[in-house]
Amino acid sequence: MKILEYEAKRVLGESGIKIPKSVLIRSPEELGAQLPSLPENLVLKAQVDVGGRGKAGGILMADKAVAVETAKDLFSREIKHIPVKEVLVEEQLEITHEYYLSIAVDRSTKHSLLLFADAGGVEIEKVAKENPDAVRRASLPLIMHDVPQFMVRDLLGNAPKELGPVINQLYHVFQEKDALLAEINPLVTTPAGVMAADAKLIVDDNALKRQGITVNRDLTDREREAERHGFSYVELDGTIGVIGNGAGLTMSTLDLIEYYGGRAANFLDVGGGAEQERVMNAVRLVASVPSVKAIVVNLLGGITRCDEVAKGIISAGITQPVIVRLAGTNEAEGRKLLSDKGYQMPDTMEQVVKVAVEMTR
Amino acid sequence: MIFGDKKTGLIVTGATGNQGAFHIALMNEYAKSIGGRGVVAGVTPGKAGQEVHGVPVYNSIRDAMKEHDASASVLFVPAFAAGDSIMESASAGLSLVVAITEHIPVHDTMKAISYAKMNDCAVIGPNCPGLLSPGEVKMGIMPAQLFKRGHIGVISRSGTLTYEIVDELTRAGLGQSTVIGIGGDPVIGQTFTDVLARFSEDHETKAVVIIGEVGGALEEEGAKSAEIPIVAYIAGISAPPEKRMGHAGAIIEGGEGDARSKIERLKAMGVPVASRPSEVPRLIHNLI
Numbered sequence: 001m002k003i004l005e006y007e008a009k010r011v012l013g014e015s016g017i018k019i020p021k022s023v024l025i026r027s028p029e030e031l032g033a034q035l036p037s038l039p040e041n042l043v044l045k046a047q048v049d050v051g052g053r054g055k056a057g058g059i060l061m062a063d064k065a066v067a068v069e070t071a072k073d074l075f076s077r078e079i080k081h082i083p084v085k086e087v088l089v090e091e092q093l094e095i096t097h098e099y100y101l102s103i104a105v106d107r108s109t110k111h112s113l114l115l116f117a118d119a120g121g122v123e124i125e126k127v128a129k130e131n132p133d134a135v136r137r138a139s140l141p142l143i144m145h146d147v148p149q150f151m152v153r154d155l156l157g158n159a160p161k162e163l164g165p166v167i168n169q170l171y172h173v174f175q176e177k178d179a180l181l182a183e184i185n186p187l188v189t190t191p192a193g194v195m196a197a198d199a200k201l202i203v204d205d206n207a208l209k210r211q212g213i214t215v216n217r218d219l220t221d222r223e224r225e226a227e228r229h230g231f232s233y234v235e236l237d238g239t240i241g242v243i244g245n246g247a248g249l250t251m252s253t254l255d256l257i258e259y260y261g262g263r264a265a266n267f268l269d270v271g272g273g274a275e276q277e278r279v280m281n282a283v284r285l286v287a288s289v290p291s292v293k294a295i296v297v298n299l300l301g302g303i304t305r306c307d308e309v310a311k312g313i314i315s316a317g318i319t320q321p322v323i324v325r326l327a328g329t330n331e332a333e334g335r336k337l338l339s340d341k342g343y344q345m346p347d348t349m350e351q352v353v354k355v356a357v358e359m360t361r
Numbered sequence: 362m363i364f365g366d367k368k369t370g371l372i373v374t375g376a377t378g379n380q381g382a383f384h385i386a387l388m389n390e391y392a393k394s395i396g397g398r399g400v401v402a403g404v405t406p407g408k409a410g411q412e413v414h415g416v417p418v419y420n421s422i423r424d425a426m427k428e429h430d431a432s433a434s435v436l437f438v439p440a441f442a443a444g445d446s447i448m449e450s451a452s453a454g455l456s457l458v459v460a461i462t463e464h465i466p467v468h469d470t471m472k473a474i475s476y477a478k479m480n481d482c483a484v485i486g487p488n489c490p491g492l493l494s495p496g497e498v499k500m501g502i503m504p505a506q507l508f509k510r511g512h513i514g515v516i517s518r519s520g521t522l523t524y525e526i527v528d529e530l531t532r533a534g535l536g537q538s539t540v541i542g543i544g545g546d547p548v549i550g551q552t553f554t555d556v557l558a559r560f561s562e563d564h565e566t567k568a569v570v571i572i573g574e575v576g577g578a579l580e581e582e583g584a585k586s587a588e589i590p591i592v593a594y595i596a597g598i599s600a601p602p603e604k605r606m607g608h609a610g611a612i613i614e615g616g617e618g619d620a621r622s623k624i625e626r627l628k629a630m631g632v633p634v635a636s637r638p639s640e641v642p643r644l645i646h647n648l649i
Contacts, residue, residue: 105467107577107610110474110548125615142471178468180547206440206609207466232607236599247545247607248519248574251596252638255620258599259637267600269607300521300528301504327528328504349525350639 001203001215004047006088008201012184015173017166018195022090028071031089040064041092044074046084056080061092082218093197098186099159100124101166103174105181106139112174114138114147114167116155120186121197140171147171162194163187178207222285229281231268238263239360241286241295241320243279245270245304253298253349262357265292275305279312287318293360295322298349306334314341321359325352362494362539363514363559363566364457364485367397369498370430372422372455374446375437376403376413380461384437384502386414391499399498401429422453433457435491435500443487444469451482459500460486460544464609470548477550484550488609490520490542503540511536513645514560516553516583517572518545518610522596526572526638533642538566545608547576553583561588568592568648570641575600576610576618581626592644593627594635595620 003011006024013019023034024047044067046058053059058079062070067089075084098120106113118134119127128135138151152164166187174182183200203211219227226233232247240257242264244250254264266289270282279297286295295318299309307330313322314337323344326334338345346352371388375381385400392399402425403413409420419425422434434450436443436458443462450458451473458477465487477484485492491501495510507524509531517523523542530537541556543549553571560566568590573580575597584591598620600606602613613619624634633644 105471105548107547107579108582110471110550112471141475142468143475175468178466180467204467206464207468210441210466232605234601234604234606236601244521246519246521247611248517248522248572248596249525251574251600251606251611252522252525254599255596256637264599267606300524348639350637 001205001208001213002049003201003203004049004086005045005199006047006086008199009196011173011177011201012170012196012199015169017169017184018193019199020090020093020195020197022088025071025087025089026085028068028075031071032068034089035064035067038064038089039091042067043090043092044070045088045090046074046077046079047086047088048079048082048084050080050082053079058084093188093195094190094192095188095197096191097189098197099163099188100127100185101170101187102181102183102185103171103179109139111139111141112171114140114151114155114171116159116167118157118159120188124185142175160189162189166194173201177201178204178211180204222288225285226268229278229285231270231282231285233285234267235289236264236266237291238265239291239293240356241265241289241292242298243268243270243282243286243295244298245272245301249298249300253296253353256350256353257296257357260354260357262353262360265289272301275308276312276315279309280316283313283316283318283322287316287320292320294356295320296352296356297322297324298352299325300327304328306331307337310334310337313338313343323352323355325349362497363556363563364492364494364539364541365433365500366494366497367395369432370398370401371500372402372404372425372429372431372434373400373416373437374404374422374434374450375439376416376418377405377408377411378437381437382413384435385416387502388435388499389414389416391505395496397498400435401431422449422455426453431455433459433500436460436462438462440464440466444473447473447484448476451477451480456482458482458484458550459489459491460484460550461489461491461501462486463488465546467546467548470546474548474550483555485541486544486546486549488546489544489549490523492539492541494539495537501542503542507531508540509536511538512565512567512649513537514563514566514569515540515572516556516569517542518574518608519572519596522638523572526570526594526641529639529642530570530645533646535642535645538563545610547610549610552579554579554586557583557587557589557591568645570594570645572596573623574608574611575606575620575623576608576612576614578618578623580623581630584627584630584632590648592633592635592641592648594638594641595623595627598624
C-alpha cells in the first residue's frame with residue numbers, strides 16, 4: 001500500500017532525515033490559523049495518491065499573503081478524479097541541486113536494490129534511458145543491517161559527501177517499515193542542508209498488520225463486499241462475469257475471453273476449497289454488476305467439491321445465464337445437479353468461454 | 362525428475378493445522394500408491410507426541426531428524442511464522458524447503474531465502490502448490506490424478522493454471538517428469554532460471570513448459586539462460602496495469618512486466634509462446 005506523502009515524510013523525519021518545514025491542513029481555514037508560524041514562500045501539495053500530481057494541478061506555489069485563497073482553490077479541485085481532502089503546506093526550498101535516491105525490493109536478485117542518480121525531480125526511468133552513467137545501483141541482501149561505506153561511496157560518485165548519511169537512514173526506514181519501495185525524489189541540497197523534498201513509501205500489504213497500519217482505501221461497494229468474503233477481485237468494463245479458482249487460471253480465463261472477441265467484466269478468484277456459500281456469494285457479487293450479461297465459472301482442482309459448487313451456483317438464484325466448467329471430486333454429482341436445472345456445462349474452459357462470448361455478442 | 366524421488370523423506374511443518382493434516386494424508390496416499398516414502402514426520406512446536414494420520418509429530422525439525430531420515434520439508438505454517446520455518450529447515454540441514462504458505466511479508470521471505478542459501482538449502486515458493494514428479498514423489502498440494510509420468514518438465518508461477526496445462530499435456534499423451542509451482546509472490550526462492558538449470562541436467566526431461574504471468578521479468582531471465590528446449594504460456598494479456606491480479610507478484614508496475622512485452626521478448630529469443638493453454642501440447646510436439 002502506498003503511504004501518502006505527508007505520512008512518508010513524517011516517517012523519514014523520525015529517522016533523522018531532514019524534511020521541509022510544513023503543516024497538514026484539512027480546510028483552507030486551518031491554514032489561516034497556522035500562517036504566523038510559516039515562512040514567506042509556500043508550496044501547497046494535494047495529498048492524493050496519483051502519479052503525475054504536479055502536472056495534474058495538484059501542486060501550487062503561493063506567497064503567504066495569498067496562501068489561504070490558493071488553498072481554497074486547491075481544495076475545490078479534483079486531481080485525476082480524486083477530491084482533495086488534505087493539503088500539505090510546506091516552505092519553498094532554496095534548492096542548489098536535485099538528486100534521486102530509492103531503495104526497492106528486487107525480484108531478480110531477491111535483495112534490496114539501491115539507486116542513486118545525479119539528476120532528481122524527474123522520472124528515474126527517463127534519466128536511466130537518457131543518461132545511464134548518471135544512475136548508479138547497488139544490491140544489498142536484506143540480512144545486512146547497514147549499507148557498507150564502500151557502497152555509499154560507489155552510489156554517490158562525485159556527488160557531495162554530505163548526502164551519504166541519508167542512504168543509511170533511508171535503508172533503515174526501508175527495513176523497519178516493511179517497504180517495497182522507499183524513494184526520495186528529489187533529494188535536494190540547500191543552504192540549510194540536505195533535505196527530502198518529496199517522498200514515496202510503499203508498504204507490503206502482507207505486513208500492514210504488524211506495521212499497525214489500518215487500510216482506509218476508497219473502495220466501491222462491490223470491492224468492499226469482495227474483500228469481506230476474501231475474494232481477489234478486480235473490476236473491468238466488459239459484459240462477461242468471471243469466477244475462477246486460482247489467480248493464474250482466472251487470468252487465463254479473462255485472456256481467453258479477449259482471444260475469442262468478448263470482454264470480461266471482472267476478475268474474481270474465489271480461492272481454494274470453494275464451498276456452497278462461498279460460490280453463492282461470488283456468483284451474486286458478479287451478477288450484481290449491471291453490465292454483466294453472462295457469467296463464466298471455471299473451477300478446477302483436486303480438492304474442489306463439485307457438488308458444493310453446483311449447489312452454490314443454483315442457490316445464488318440470479319437471472320443471468322451461468323456457464324460452468326467443473327473438474328474435481330464428486331464431479332458426477334455436481335454435473336447432475338446442474339444439468340437437472342438446465343445449466344450449460346461444456347467440457348473445457350475454452351468451450352465455456354466460447355459459449356459465453358456467443359451469448360453476449 | 363528433479364528435487365527428489367521415491368526415496369525422499371519429507372517433513373511437514375504446521376502438521377497439526379487443518380491444511381497440514383489434510384495434505385499429509387493426501388501426500389502419503391500418493392506415496393503409498395507408488396511405493397514412495399512420503400511424509401515421515403510432522404512438526405508443530407508444543408505438539409510433540411501427537412500423531413497426524415499415523416505420522417509422528419515433533420516440536421522441532423531437529424528433533425524430527427534425530428528419529429527420521431528426511432531431506433525436504435513442506436511448509437503449511439501460518440504466514441507470520443513461515444520465514445522462521447524456512448530458516449529452521451535450512452539450519453537443521455534439509456536441502457529443500459517447499460513453502461506452500463501465502464501472504465508471507467516480502468522482507469521475511471528475502472531474509473529467509475538469504476539464510477537458506479548460506480546453508481545450501483533450496484527454497485521453492487512461497488505461495489506455491491509445491492511439486493510433483495509422477496510415480497516418484499509429491500511435495501505439496503497438486504491433484505495427482507491429472508498427472509502422468511513422461512518427459513516434459515513444467516515450471517509455473519501459478520497453481521490451478523498449472524493443473525489445467527498438465528491436464529492438456531496428459532490428454533495429448535505428453536507425460537511429465539517433474540511439475541513445479543515456483544510461487545505467485547514477487548520474491549521467490551527457486552526461479553525459472555534455477556529450475557531450468559536442473560531440468561537441463563535431468564536426462565529424463567526432453568522439453569520444459571514455462572507458465573508465467575504479469576509482473577517482473579523472471580520468465581525472460583529464465584528463457585535467456587535455458588539450455589533445454591522450452592515452450593511458454595503467459596497469463597494476463599488482458600490484465601490492466603497497476604492492479605494486483607490475485608497473486609501478490611502479478612502486477613504490472615511502472616509500465617513493466619506486462620504480458621504482451623514479455624511474450625514479445627520471449628518470441629524474440631526464439632521461444633514458442635502459446636496463445637491459449639490448449640496450444641501448449643502442439644508446440645511441444647513441434648519441438649520434440
